[in-house]
Amino acid sequence: MEILFYIAYRNALSLAMLQELNEHFESLEKQCIPPTSTQSASSKSDENASLLRALVISSNCEKIFSSGHDLKEMAESNDGKYRQLIFDECTKLMLRLRALPVPVICQVDGLAAAAGCQFVASCDIVLATERSHFSTPGANVGLFCSTPGIAVARSVNKRMAAYMLLTGRAITANEALISGLVTSISPTIEAMQSQTESILESIIAKPASVIALGKQFMYKQMEMNNLADAYSQGSKVMVDNLSMKDCQEGIDAFLGKRQPNWTHSNE
Amino acid sequence: MEILFYIAYRNALSLAMLQELNEHFESLEKQCIPPTSTQSASSKSDENASLLRALVISSNCEKIFSSGHDLKEMAESNDGKYRQLIFDECTKLMLRLRALPVPVICQVDGLAAAAGCQFVASCDIVLATERSHFSTPGANVGLFCSTPGIAVARSVNKRMAAYMLLTGRAITANEALISGLVTSISPTIEAMQSQTESILESIIAKPASVIALGKQFMYKQMEMNNLADAYSQGSKVMVDNLSMKDCQEGIDAFLGKRQPNWTHSNE
Amino acid sequence: MEILFYIAYRNALSLAMLQELNEHFESLEKQCIPPTSTQSASSKSDENASLLRALVISSNCEKIFSSGHDLKEMAESNDGKYRQLIFDECTKLMLRLRALPVPVICQVDGLAAAAGCQFVASCDIVLATERSHFSTPGANVGLFCSTPGIAVARSVNKRMAAYMLLTGRAITANEALISGLVTSISPTIEAMQSQTESILESIIAKPASVIALGKQFMYKQMEMNNLADAYSQGSKVMVDNLSMKDCQEGIDAFLGKRQPNWTHSNE
Numbered sequence: 001m002e003i004l005f006y007i008a009y010r011n012a013l014s015l016a017m018l019q020e021l022n023e024h025f026e027s028l029e030k031q032c033i034p035p036t037s038t039q040s041a042s043s044k045s046d047e048n049a050s051l052l053r054a055l056v057i058s059s060n061c062e063k064i065f066s067s068g069h070d071l072k073e074m075a076e077s078n079d080g081k082y083r084q085l086i087f088d089e090c091t092k093l094m095l096r097l098r099a100l101p102v103p104v105i106c107q108v109d110g111l112a113a114a115a116g117c118q119f120v121a122s123c124d125i126v127l128a129t130e131r132s133h134f135s136t137p138g139a140n141v142g143l144f145c146s147t148p149g150i151a152v153a154r155s156v157n158k159r160m161a162a163y164m165l166l167t168g169r170a171i172t173a174n175e176a177l178i179s180g181l182v183t184s185i186s187p188t189i190e191a192m193q194s195q196t197e198s199i200l201e202s203i204i205a206k207p208a209s210v211i212a213l214g215k216q217f218m219y220k221q222m223e224m225n226n227l228a229d230a231y232s233q234g235s236k237v238m239v240d241n242l243s244m245k246d247c248q249e250g251i252d253a254f255l256g257k258r259q260p261n262w263t264h265s266n267e
Numbered sequence: 268m269e270i271l272f273y274i275a276y277r278n279a280l281s282l283a284m285l286q287e288l289n290e291h292f293e294s295l296e297k298q299c300i301p302p303t304s305t306q307s308a309s310s311k312s313d314e315n316a317s318l319l320r321a322l323v324i325s326s327n328c329e330k331i332f333s334s335g336h337d338l339k340e341m342a343e344s345n346d347g348k349y350r351q352l353i354f355d356e357c358t359k360l361m362l363r364l365r366a367l368p369v370p371v372i373c374q375v376d377g378l379a380a381a382a383g384c385q386f387v388a389s390c391d392i393v394l395a396t397e398r399s400h401f402s403t404p405g406a407n408v409g410l411f412c413s414t415p416g417i418a419v420a421r422s423v424n425k426r427m428a429a430y431m432l433l434t435g436r437a438i439t440a441n442e443a444l445i446s447g448l449v450t451s452i453s454p455t456i457e458a459m460q461s462q463t464e465s466i467l468e469s470i471i472a473k474p475a476s477v478i479a480l481g482k483q484f485m486y487k488q489m490e491m492n493n494l495a496d497a498y499s500q501g502s503k504v505m506v507d508n509l510s511m512k513d514c515q516e517g518i519d520a521f522l523g524k525r526q527p528n529w530t531h532s533n534e
Numbered sequence: 535m536e537i538l539f540y541i542a543y544r545n546a547l548s549l550a551m552l553q554e555l556n557e558h559f560e561s562l563e564k565q566c567i568p569p570t571s572t573q574s575a576s577s578k579s580d581e582n583a584s585l586l587r588a589l590v591i592s593s594n595c596e597k598i599f600s601s602g603h604d605l606k607e608m609a610e611s612n613d614g615k616y617r618q619l620i621f622d623e624c625t626k627l628m629l630r631l632r633a634l635p636v637p638v639i640c641q642v643d644g645l646a647a648a649a650g651c652q653f654v655a656s657c658d659i660v661l662a663t664e665r666s667h668f669s670t671p672g673a674n675v676g677l678f679c680s681t682p683g684i685a686v687a688r689s690v691n692k693r694m695a696a697y698m699l700l701t702g703r704a705i706t707a708n709e710a711l712i713s714g715l716v717t718s719i720s721p722t723i724e725a726m727q728s729q730t731e732s733i734l735e736s737i738i739a740k741p742a743s744v745i746a747l748g749k750q751f752m753y754k755q756m757e758m759n760n761l762a763d764a765y766s767q768g769s770k771v772m773v774d775n776l777s778m779k780d781c782q783e784g785i786d787a788f789l790g791k792r793q794p795n796w797t798h799s800n801e
Contacts, residue, residue, distance in 0.1 A: 074776060075785040083776055087769035095762060103433040124429040139740040142784025142794070143775055144748030146755075147768040153756050155425055157714030158689055162658040165752055166637040166745060167736040178445055178712055180424030202434040206406040211433060214411030218432055221413075222420050223759045225490045228362060234414040235354035241410055242341060242350050250409025251342040260409070370700040391696040422692055445712055447691030469701040473673040478700060481678030485699055488680075489687050492757045495629060501681040502621035508677055509608060509617055517676025518609040527676070 005031075007057045013115045014070035018089040025096045028052055032101040033208040033266055035216040051264060053211075054203045055100060056196060057123065058107040065132070068114025068148070071141060087147060090115060094122040094151060098219050101212035103203050105196060108132045108182070109189050111170070118148035121155040124215070125199065126182040127192050128173045134181060137168035156180045207246035209266040213237070271467055272298075274324045280382045281337035285356035292363045295319055299368040300475040300533055302483040318531060320478075321470045322367060323463060324390065325374040332375045332399070333383025335415070338408060354414060357382060361389040361418060365486055368479035370470050372463060375399045375449070376456050378437070385415035388422040391482070392466065393449040394459050395440045401448055404435035423447045474513035476533040480504070539565075541591045547649045548604035552623040559630045562586055566635040567742040567800055569750040585798060587745075588737045589634060590730060591657065592641040599642045599666070600650025602682070605675060621681060624649060628656040628685060632753055635746035637737050639730060642666045642716070643723050645704070652682035655689040658749070659733065660716040661726050662707045668715060671702035690714045741780035743800040747771070 005028060007021075031052035059065045069090070074083060097104050097119075106123035113135045120126055120134065136145035136152060145152075145165055153161040160179040164171060173185045186192035203211065217237045224230040241247055245267050246260075253260035272295060274288075298319035326332040336357070341350060364371050364386075373390035380402045387393055387401065403412035403419060412419075412432055420428040427446040431438060443449045453459035470478065484504045491497040508514055512534050513527075520527035539562060541555075565586035593599045603624070608617060631638050631653075640657035647669045654660055654668065670679035670686060679686075679699055687695040694713040698705060707719045720726035737745065751771045758764040775781055779801050780794075787794035 071785050072789055075782070075789065080773055080777065083773050084769065087772050091762075091765040091769060094765065098761070103429075124426075124433055126426055139744050139748055140784070141788045142741050142744050142778065142781035142796075143772070144744050144751075146748060146751050146771045146775065147765060149748075149752050150755050150761070150764045150768050153752065154761070158756065159658075159660055159714055159717045161756075162637075162749075162752065163717045163733075165748060166658055167733055168740065169733070169736055179714065180426055180446065183426045183430045199434055199436070202436055206435065207409050210406050210409050210411050214406060214413060214416075214432060215429075217411075217413050218416050218420065218429065221417050222425065222428075223761065225492065225759060227365070227417070227421070227490070228358075230417045231358040231361065231414060234417050235351065235358060237413045238354050238410070239347055239350045241413065243347070244409065247409035248342070250407070251338050254408045255339055255342065262409075370696075391693075391700055393693055447693055447713065450693045450697045466701055466703070469703055473702065474676050477673050477676050477678050481673055481680060481683075481699060482696075484678075484680050485683050485687065485696065488684050489692065489695075492759065494632070494684070494688070494757070495625075497684045498625040498628065498681060501684050502618060502625060504680045505621050505677070506614055506617050508680065510614070511676065514676035515609070517674070518605050521675045522606055522609065529676075 005052055005055050007055065011061050011064055011067055012070040013066060013068055013090065013119070014073055015086050015089060017070075018086065018093055021093050022089060022096065025093065025100065028055065029096075029100060033212050033264055035101055035212040035266070051208055052102055053208055054102050054200055055104045056107060056200070057104065059109065061110070063110035065108045065110050065112040066116025066119060067111065068116045068118075068138075071143075074143075090118075090147065094118060097122045097124075099216075101215060102208070103211065103215065105199060107192055107196060108134075109192070111135070113170075114138050114145050114148050118145075118151040121148075121151035121181060127195055128176065128182045128185050129189055129192055130173050130185055130187055132173045132176070132185075133170040134164070134176050135168060135170035136164045137170075139166070140168045152181070207250065207260075207262040208264040209244060209246055210241065210250075212266065213241060213244075271471075272319055272322050274322065278328050278331055278334055279337040280333060280335055280357065280386070281340055282353050282356060284337075285353065285360055288360050289356060289363065292360065292367065295322065296363075296367060300479050300531055302368055302479040302533070318475055319369055320475055321369050321467055322371045323374060323467070324371065326376065328377070330377035332377050332379040333386060334378065335381025335383045335385075335405075338410075341410075357385075357414065361385060364389045364391075366483075368482060369475070370478065370482065372466060374459055374463060375401075376459070378402070380437075381405050381412050381415050385412075385418040388415075388418035388448060394462055394466075395443065395449045395452050396456055396459055397440050397452055397454055399440045399443070399452075400437040401431070401443050402435060402437035403431045404437075406433070407435045419448070474517065474527075474529040475531040476511060476513055477508065477517075479533065480508060480511075539586055539589050541589065545595050545598055545601055546604040547600060547602055547624065547653070548607055549620050549623060551604075552620065552627055555627050556623060556630065559627065559634065562589065563630075563634060567746050567798055569635055569746040569800070585742055586636055587742060588636050588734055589638045590641060590734070591638065593643065595644070597644035599644050599646040600653060601645065602648025602650045602652075602672075605677075608677075624652075624681065628652060631656045631658075633750075635749060636742070637745065637749065639733060641726055641730060643726070645669070647704075648672050648679050648682050652679075652685040655682075655685035655715060661729055662710065662716045662719050663723055663726055664707050664719055664721055666707045666710070666719075667704040668698070668710050669702060669704035670698045671704075673700070674702045686715070741784065741794075741796040742798040743778060743780055744775065744784075746800065747775060747778075
């Protein structure tokens with residue numbers, strides 16, 4: 001019933017690559033149930049058969065997840081507008097990872113550097129092999145990783161973010177785990193794949209509409225400073241969630257000790 | 268002299284349970300020295316003999332700290348106002364844990380799930396046994412843990428918060444420690460109790476008024492984005508603190524290498 | 535060519551010591567390339583030969599990095615204005631650590647307590663020996679570590695910050711690493727020194743101007759709640775960075791597989 005989408009990710013984030021990924025994401029968004037709060041009459045998917053439930057992103061380059069922006073491309077142009085376009089496309093992609101109404105799982109095996117590390121730090125769940133490493137080395141070539149730092153500093157603690165950005169040195173998978181950049185590490189690619197499938201089973205077992213609603217509010221409340229304000233909005237989200245068909249079905253199934261039968265719609 | 272209060276916590280956070288806890292907290296608040304900045308002429312406790320100095324919260328259910336809201340209760344009512352009332356009572360309780368002018372220590376042995384996990388993530392200090400685990404599995408029954416996520420995402424790093432909320436899977440005590448949900452883990456309940464008592468000794472050795480003042484400003488500054496603003500307010504708090512009787516006594520005792528004799532008042 | 539400055543740090547942060555450090559920092563600032571965005575026509579260093587590239591701060595007291603403010607000094611004065619002056623000087627110093635346009639590396643061997651812990655938590659990169667420990671024990675003498683808590687709570691997770699501030703108990707180097715207070719720990723002073731030199735090599739290999747620009751924006755974006763806003767500003771910083779001479783040289787050298795020849799200027 002549900003489709004799990006895998007993107008095999010390539011080495012450099014050239015403008016063409018960023019645009020291709022953005023177009024890709026645009027089509028993926030149409031395969032998702034939108035969050036309730038942004039629903040419109042026509043937003044309901046006609047066929048749940050083609051419903052996207054999760055996105056898994058991995059690399060098809062051995063030992064490199066992504067090395068970030070294409071420096072050659074940036075250097076060739078002296079055009080500020082062209083360069084701005086590259087960063088605009090990049091930002092659009094990063095915001096899309098967060099806005100996509102399904103969980104985005106990133107599989108890292110090898111190096112994630114600069115905008116590649118930013119990409120990793122912009123996914124919901126990050127799985128990595130032990131041999132992976134992560135860096136923001138832009139200052140080595142005179143281009144400080146200022147935009148990658150935005151995603152990195154929102155993931156890891158200040159002391160590690162400053163270390164990565166100011167020294168450009170790579171951190172190990174274990175350091176990435178302790179400092180908060182990755183969710184978990186696996187000894188091998190096979191173990192990481194097996195863990196991915198186990199996580200996907202957990203996601204598929206839930207109603208798409210509820211995950212969409214939940215992911216949207218999760219990132220919203222994370223940006224709110226005031227705890228009381230966040231609870232005030234959160235309580236409203238919970239009350240709205242309780243009136244959804246799939247919530248009523250879910251609780252009924254739970255209390256009746258039976259399997260739920262989800263509609264996946266946001267009604 | 269000082270009373271340490273233990274709440275034995277029960278399984279589900281039903282509306283009745285939330286209201287009972289809120290009433291309980293209201294009476295506990297009256298046993299506390301209020302923070303200096305909110306003091307009034309009449310706020311001084313007449314008898315320090317009954318002064319609350321710390322709150323320790325544990326569970327009297329084996330293997331379960333709390334499983335969160337009562338789903339049956341929520342499902343039975345179709346009344347949005349009634350449901351809103353449940354979340355309002357819950358929010359009130361969570362904000363009270365933070366506002367209580369004494370340290371709140373949570374002892375977890377077993378599962379803390381959904382609003383139970385939110386409760387844990389709302390305490391000042393969290394001690395857990397190794398066998399404990401923590402989850403926000405609401406989406407499994409179609410009710411995303413949006414409000415628990417508010418407390419959880421303010422405790423753990425983004426990558427772990429998203430994993431917990433989007434997959435509903437439990438994390439171990441060790442994962443909770445590394446990601447910031449708990450303060451420390453103990454091999455056994457006895458070891459946790461022994462650590463609790465050691466922590467309580469540290470708290471009791473301090474003046475109640477100063478802890479009240481300090482806890483209040485600690486959470487206030489945590490919500491401030493601008494570092495210079497936080498320091499500006501913090502310096503004022505320090506200067507006010509220095510003029511308190513118990514501070515003068517404390518520094519005098521320290522310099523004189525003698526035991527301090529606290530008044531515990533906020534004068 | 536580049537000067538790396540070492541400050542040997544002494545025990546108590548008396549007013550005289552704070553003022554001395556602030557004067558010291560003022561002269562250090564003049565040895566730095568200012569960040570591009572604050573550049574003025576006259577800001578360019580005439581001689582890169584005397585250019586400050588990094589600051590390493592260590593202690594010359596065995597087993598104690600710093601014990602914080604001088605309590606005797608604070609107790610002797612009943613003058614609120616005098617006390618306010620102490621905290622104003624302290625805040626100025628902490629903000630300077632962050633504003634200094636070169637990486638600030640702190641070497642901790644032994645105890646960092648109260649404002650000494652605040653100092654550590656205000657540096658960019660913190661290296662510590664295994665035997666080091668960190669505490670904010672002010673409430674023991676009736677003076678809650680409210681200002682140290684500002685730096686500490688912006689470094690470690692909430693559960694550890696509350697534990698440190700409310701109990702006054704010290705945490706180990708390993709707990710400091712896991713909770714985010716330090717970047718890494720070394721078994722010995724020699725190993726810490728060797729790691730420091732390795733980090734300094736990484737920093738020296740980069741253009742001073744780009745590090746200055748990058749550090750400034752790094753702390754700016756860390757204080758921004760809204761992700762899209764941070765990216766909007768970050769993209770502009772990247773585009774400006776790309777037009778700097780040292781960036782053009784760096785990318786050209788990278789693509790040509792040769793060593794870059796930095797100007798270190800912010801042109």
